Amino acid sequence: MTDGNFEAKLCAIRKNKDGLVVSLVVHPHDAGHDLMTLDIGARVMIGWAECTDAPDATRAASAAPPHTNAQAAPVPPEPELPRETAKKRTPFAELPLSQQAGLLCKDEAFRAWLARNEGHPCSVDVALLVVRGECGVNSRAELDEPQNGEARARWLALYDEFAAWKLTQAYAETIR
16 A cells, blocks of 8 residues: 545544544545555554645645655655535534434444344344334434433444444454
């Protein structure tokens, strides 16, 4: 893999038993092929600086890849694709909790985690029932209501447990 750089938006920081989990949102045009093909658990060196001046359209032209090895040749920049063609996506953490729950119930890994004692993934419908039961709501839409703070907290705790499990599974794969 070649070294590279990209701009990202800080999405979340949380602690787990191994340290801090930092979530970043990277625009697909900025990710590049090398970043997208990294294995989960791959070790990379990260440096950061807050972007305060370069707007999105000009940053790609002005950014130079970092060079940690004096013998390495400069990497030519990826061709800039028009941003109008990219579908704007809302980061997962910014979605309403009801949508987060709906999306995760369609995720095979989440369903396998919910049914981990049964040994096989549950269906989307069963996952939705489990999530509603765990959160104490009759409808996912209730997760978006401000007065349902306890249900919202239960969803966030459930999601954090899943994210920690998934991270543990990814780490376990790297040491096998």
